[in-house]
Amino acid sequence: MNEHDTSPTRRRLLGTVGAAGAAGLALGGAGGAFARSAAEDEAPTALATVGSTEVPFHGRHQPGITTPLQAHAHLAAFDLVSDAGRGRAAALLRRWSRTAAALMAGGPAPDGHSGVALDAGPSSLTVTFGFGRGFFRRTGLTARLPEALAPLPQFSADALDARRSDGDLWVQVGADDGLVAFEALRAVQRDASGTARLRWQMNGFNRSAGATARPMTMRNLMGQVDGTNNPKPSEPDFDERVFVPPGGTPDWMEHGSYAVFRRIRMLLDSWDELSLARQEKVIGRRKADGAPLSGGTETTAVDMEKRKGDGSPAVAANAHVRVTAPDTNGGAAMLRRSFSFHDGFRDDGAPDAGLLFVAWQADPLTGFVPVQRKLDSGDALSAFLRHEASALFAVPGGAAEGEYVGQRLLEG
Amino acid sequence: MNEHDTSPTRRRLLGTVGAAGAAGLALGGAGGAFARSAAEDEAPTALATVGSTEVPFHGRHQPGITTPLQAHAHLAAFDLVSDAGRGRAAALLRRWSRTAAALMAGGPAPDGHSGVALDAGPSSLTVTFGFGRGFFRRTGLTARLPEALAPLPQFSADALDARRSDGDLWVQVGADDGLVAFEALRAVQRDASGTARLRWQMNGFNRSAGATARPMTMRNLMGQVDGTNNPKPSEPDFDERVFVPPGGTPDWMEHGSYAVFRRIRMLLDSWDELSLARQEKVIGRRKADGAPLSGGTETTAVDMEKRKGDGSPAVAANAHVRVTAPDTNGGAAMLRRSFSFHDGFRDDGAPDAGLLFVAWQADPLTGFVPVQRKLDSGDALSAFLRHEASALFAVPGGAAEGEYVGQRLLEG
Numbered sequence: 001m002n003e004h005d006t007s008p009t010r011r012r013l014l015g016t017v018g019a020a021g022a023a024g025l026a027l028g029g030a031g032g033a034f035a036r037s038a039a040e041d042e043a044p045t046a047l048a049t050v051g052s053t054e055v056p057f058h059g060r061h062q063p064g065i066t067t068p069l070q071a072h073a074h075l076a077a078f079d080l081v082s083d084a085g086r087g088r089a090a091a092l093l094r095r096w097s098r099t100a101a102a103l104m105a106g107g108p109a110p111d112g113h114s115g116v117a118l119d120a121g122p123s124s125l126t127v128t129f130g131f132g133r134g135f136f137r138r139t140g141l142t143a144r145l146p147e148a149l150a151p152l153p154q155f156s157a158d159a160l161d162a163r164r165s166d167g168d169l170w171v172q173v174g175a176d177d178g179l180v181a182f183e184a185l186r187a188v189q190r191d192a193s194g195t196a197r198l199r200w201q202m203n204g205f206n207r208s209a210g211a212t213a214r215p216m217t218m219r220n221l222m223g224q225v226d227g228t229n230n231p232k233p234s235e236p237d238f239d240e241r242v243f244v245p246p247g248g249t250p251d252w253m254e255h256g257s258y259a260v261f262r263r264i265r266m267l268l269d270s271w272d273e274l275s276l277a278r279q280e281k282v283i284g285r286r287k288a289d290g291a292p293l294s295g296g297t298e299t300t301a302v303d304m305e306k307r308k309g310d311g312s313p314a315v316a317a318n319a320h321v322r323v324t325a326p327d328t329n330g331g332a333a334m335l336r337r338s339f340s341f342h343d344g345f346r347d348d349g350a351p352d353a354g355l356l357f358v359a360w361q362a363d364p365l366t367g368f369v370p371v372q373r374k375l376d377s378g379d380a381l382s383a384f385l386r387h388e389a390s391a392l393f394a395v396p397g398g399a400a401e402g403e404y405v406g407q408r409l410l411e412g
Numbered sequence: 413m414n415e416h417d418t419s420p421t422r423r424r425l426l427g428t429v430g431a432a433g434a435a436g437l438a439l440g441g442a443g444g445a446f447a448r449s450a451a452e453d454e455a456p457t458a459l460a461t462v463g464s465t466e467v468p469f470h471g472r473h474q475p476g477i478t479t480p481l482q483a484h485a486h487l488a489a490f491d492l493v494s495d496a497g498r499g500r501a502a503a504l505l506r507r508w509s510r511t512a513a514a515l516m517a518g519g520p521a522p523d524g525h526s527g528v529a530l531d532a533g534p535s536s537l538t539v540t541f542g543f544g545r546g547f548f549r550r551t552g553l554t555a556r557l558p559e560a561l562a563p564l565p566q567f568s569a570d571a572l573d574a575r576r577s578d579g580d581l582w583v584q585v586g587a588d589d590g591l592v593a594f595e596a597l598r599a600v601q602r603d604a605s606g607t608a609r610l611r612w613q614m615n616g617f618n619r620s621a622g623a624t625a626r627p628m629t630m631r632n633l634m635g636q637v638d639g640t641n642n643p644k645p646s647e648p649d650f651d652e653r654v655f656v657p658p659g660g661t662p663d664w665m666e667h668g669s670y671a672v673f674r675r676i677r678m679l680l681d682s683w684d685e686l687s688l689a690r691q692e693k694v695i696g697r698r699k700a701d702g703a704p705l706s707g708g709t710e711t712t713a714v715d716m717e718k719r720k721g722d723g724s725p726a727v728a729a730n731a732h733v734r735v736t737a738p739d740t741n742g743g744a745a746m747l748r749r750s751f752s753f754h755d756g757f758r759d760d761g762a763p764d765a766g767l768l769f770v771a772w773q774a775d776p777l778t779g780f781v782p783v784q785r786k787l788d789s790g791d792a793l794s795a796f797l798r799h800e801a802s803a804l805f806a807v808p809g810g811a812a813e814g815e816y817v818g819q820r821l822l823e824g
Contacts, residue, residue, distance in 0.1 A: 050462075050622030071483075071590065071620060113688045115635030115699045120623040177623035178483065179631060182754055186680070186763070201756050208483060208620065210462030211532040211589035219591060223527030268598070276525045287527045342594055343755070344613050351598070 050176050050209045051121030057101040059398040060255050061243060062405060064126035065337070065360050066233055069218060070174035072181040073204035073339040075261065075356055076188065077167025077391065078196035079134065086139040088195050090410040093129065095191040096171070097404035100127035100184070109187035116183040123177035124209075127184055129405045130170035130259055130393030138168060144409060146250050148258055148363050149394050155376040157387060164263060164389035167199040172259075172358070174339075176209050200389070202263065204339025204356040217290065217298065221340050221353050222271055222384070224283055225290030228298055229326070231333045241333050241367070242360050244397075252408040255397030257360045260334070260368040263341070263389035266354035271384045282380040284319030292321065304328075320381040323374050334359040334367035354385070364392060462588050462621045463533030469513040471810040472667050473655060474817060476538035477749070477772050478645055481630060482586035484593040485616035485751040487673065487768055488600065489579025489803065490608035491546065498551040500607050502822040505541065507603040508583070509816035512539035512596070521599035528595040535589035536621075539596055541817045542582035542671055542805030550580060556821060558662050560670055560775050561806050567788040569799060576612040576675065576801040584671070584770070586751075588621050612801070614675065616751025616768040629702065629710065633752050633765050634683055634796070636695055637702030640710050641738070643745045653745050653779070654772050656809075664820040667809030669772045672746070672780040675753070675801035678766035683796045694792040696731030704733060716740075732793040735786050746771040746779035766797070776804060 055063045080089060095110075102110050106122040117123075136145040171188050175181035189198060206218055220226040231238050239245070244253045271279070276287060284302065285292055294303035294314040302321055306314040315322050326333045337360060342353040361367030375382060399405045467475045492501060507522075514522050518534040529535075548557040583600050587593035601610060618630055632638040643650050651657070656665045683691065688699060696714065697704055706715035706726040714733055718726040727734050738745045749772060754765040773779030787794060811817045 049625075050620055051624055072617075112684065113635075113691075113699065114684060116631060116633055118635065118700065119628050119631065120619060121625070123620070123623050177620040178617040178752070179619050179633075180623065182633065182752075182765075186684075190684070198757055198761055203754065203756065205484075205590040207532060207591050208462055208535070208589040210622065211535050211592065212463055213461075213533070216531045219528060219531065221528055221591075221594065223525070223530065272524065272526060272598075272602070279525075287525065288530065340590070340594075342615060344615065345610055349610055353594075 049121070051123050053124045053176070054106060054122040055104060055124055055126050057097075057104045057127075057399070058401050058403075061257070062128045062395060062398045063104065064128035064172050064174055065242070065257055065335070065395070067124065067126050067174065069206045069337060069339075070124050070126070070181075071176045071206055071208045072174065072178045073206075073356070074171075074173040074181055074185040074201065075204065075339075075358075076171045076173075076185065076201040077132070077199040078169040078171070078192055079199045080138045080168045080196050081194070082138075084138065084195050086141065086410060089135070089139050090407075092169075092192060092195045093406045093410060094404040096127075096129060096188060097399055099187045099191055100129075100405075103127065103180075103184050103187060109183065109190075111187065111190060114183055114186060116186070117177070117180040120177050120180050123175045123180040125175040125180050125184055126173070127188065128172040128395060130172075130395040131406065131409070132167050132170060132391060132393050134166065134168040139410075141409065144250055144252065144412075146253055146258075146394050148365065149392060150365075152260070152364065152390060152392055153369060153373070155372055155387065157376055157382055157385075158390070159386055159388060160390050161388055164200040164202075166391045167393075169196055170259070170261070170391065170393040170395075202341060202356055203343075204341050206339055220338070220355055221266055221268060221342070222279075223287055225285065225287075225298060226338070227336055228285075228290055229321075229324075229333075230335055241362055242335050244362055248362075252406075252412050253394060253396055254408075257362065257395050258364050258367070259393045259395050260357075260359045260361070260364055261389070261391040261393070262355075262357040262387050264355045264357050265352065265386040265388050267384045267386065268351050268353060281316055282320060282384075284315040284321030293319075316380065318378050318380040320375075320379055323379045324371055329370050329374065330366070332366050332370050334361040334371070336360075360395075461533070463535050465536045465588070466518060466534040467516060467536055467538050469509075469516045469539075469811070470813050470815075473669070474540045474807060474810045475516065476540035476584050476586055477654070477669055477747070477807070479536065479538050479586065481618045481749060481751070482536050482538070482593075483588045483618055483620045484586065484590045485618075485768070486583075486585040486593055486597040486613065487616065487751075487770075488583045488585075488597060488613040489544070489611040490581040490583070490604055491611045492550045492580045492608050493606070494550075496550065496607050498553065498822060501547070501551050502819075504581075504604060504607045505818045505822060506816040508539075508541060508600060509811055511599045511603055512541075512817075515539065515592075515596050515599060521595065521602075523599065523602060526595055526598060528598070529589070529592040532589050532592050535587045535592040537587040537592050537596055538585070539600065540584040540586075540807060542584075542807040543818065543821070544579050544582060544803065544805050546578065546580040551822075553821065556662055556664065556824075558665055558670075558806050560777065561804060562777075564672070564776065564802060564804055565781060565785070567784055567799065569788055569794055569797075570802070571798055571800060572802050573800055576614075578803050579611040579805075581608055582671070582673070582803065582805040582807075614753060614768055615755075616753050618751055632750070632767055633678055633680060633754070634691075635699055637697065637699075637710060638750070639748055640697075640702055641733075641736075642747055653774055654747050656774055660774075664818075664824050665806060665808055666820075669774065669807050670776050670779070671805045671807050672769075672771045672773070672776055673801070673803040673805070674767075674769040674799050676767045676769050677764065677798040677800050679796045679798065680763050680765060693728055694732060694796075696727040696733030705731075728792065730790050730792040732787075732791055735791045736783055741782050741786060742778070744778050744782050746773040746783070748772075772807075 294306035
């Protein structure tokens, strides 16, 4: 008996809905509404079910960059084995692309019968692949190493664990179902067997689809509304900020993006001891609704000049929202698309929890780096954060039908 | 300014729907359908939204026992500090009950302004409290220690980590939203401060609400349909099997239940190497739909006598489904309500993943113990499992309005 004959594709079990078309369907009820990040346009609520929403694998950009934040994520970095070489690396990327396309369409993994996610729909699964600096050396491709992949500068507050930082290859898995996400991670790991070894792996989460009555910006584990000022796809300079432009350098990165990853542990015990007023002063926004302390609602521009009755600035000089504002950073902007993490508790009883910070930009030297430099020197929030791991990856453009991710690098 | 004035209750933000009444509402769409376990009656799909479903805290039984499985769980054990005594333990249970009632109703925690789950509805949050053997010694209540709380026997395959086993107090948090679950865990930990120290804590998950097109039994990380033969609330002997009866011993455990917890790591790399046919032989069920190898559909009773054409039994002598069948265990049955776990990967590259097994029964000596004894001696599945942590807790009945959980023990 052919084992695969007994595995109905997940697509067959559900009336699958493409993500792009979901907003046009009127299935009724708010149950399947995305908890959409502010990175997304303020489109009408997508009414697809949690399970049946499908994100396309093939396209100009890789999935998982402008896709609405999912409830579950796995981040994993791999190192090529020493004798892998360019040919085996290319074969791995081909396997990974095939696996990602199959799973994202709601099918089983091409190699197996794990069955973990057999009953679930595509569940907005995305699988995104990136290259770290080490990849180029190990595959003899240093001539094609992007300048933008220069190591990030060291910041004074960094306490980085090398074993959980960097890596030759990076995989970001996101899905609105935990079993679908787990199956994808396992399939990616099986595909890598013999060619690349897992270097580090972390699990993240965000609010569940449907947990709020209407789409709302995410909150992080400090309780802050997080992502309000993200660039939005509807803005004219969105592509320019997030993606390498057509004709950009190097050519194989056209339509690609650079992902900065940071594991940022939050000192939640100290944070929770602050009064609400102190927390809001540190951030520069109200906790309840994310409105700036200069007034208005969540989406009102922060008025940096506004003063209180006593003459002091409404938004403090070292408030997080002031230090990170694009107009205090030469217009730099990045698309933050982060997941919370919670890996239990440390020996001292403090939660090992915080943010798996992921930021997307056309160039880290005008995106993450200048902002982090400013945060490093004068941000009130920094006292409550520990940067414990860091990485930078070149994430090439999406694969066309019949192509695999990275093909233009590996075969160009 | 009163800090709490700025925190609208989560209930106010959503049209909250009680879990009991949810099935009667016709909100339209399958998006909010529960991925309901087979432990539940085959009721019509509950159409409430993910966020707005509320489980009552007060009642005959504690929540989180017959509640449909949620997508996120935290299990935590605490030890009383050495000088806590009965009075401070009682005060802690009072605080915990108040916190659980407030959060389960969609409100903020009574003590704080963490705000993590401010936008989300109750999201089927449940918080369940239990007592381990140590609790009775430390509070001078050994005269009221239930006989059923005798230490579990050692099983030959056990490789238990004492630091992640047992505990004076146990808290089980479940919710369909990760931020709601995290907020509850943090609130419980803050409440314990000064009275009890965290001993161990683990995170679990299950399929998301709405990930499947219709309610289906859960799958575990081996891909097996898991929970088909669970006792169902509609069966006449359900209460007798799961809950301590009226007039039971000790009196403070009336309407309570005993929870057996096991951290069961799965050797997924070895498991995934088996052919589908071998996996199915080990379990005794088909992977695709959970039907027994003796024929029929998932819910068909296993025909233990059925033979194949060659005369061999259709369900092997050591198949998991045969060894665990209630009619081969003197009718013993327990309500399994487990969560998957995935804590990254071990140093050897194998996933640190498996099942946070939680089983509920009126008496572990007729529930878990005889079944585990049989599994220990002749179950084909055991070779792929490692029992790494274990605990047994007495979970008293639910609190009436104005009462706290455990009051009949602590003030009786």
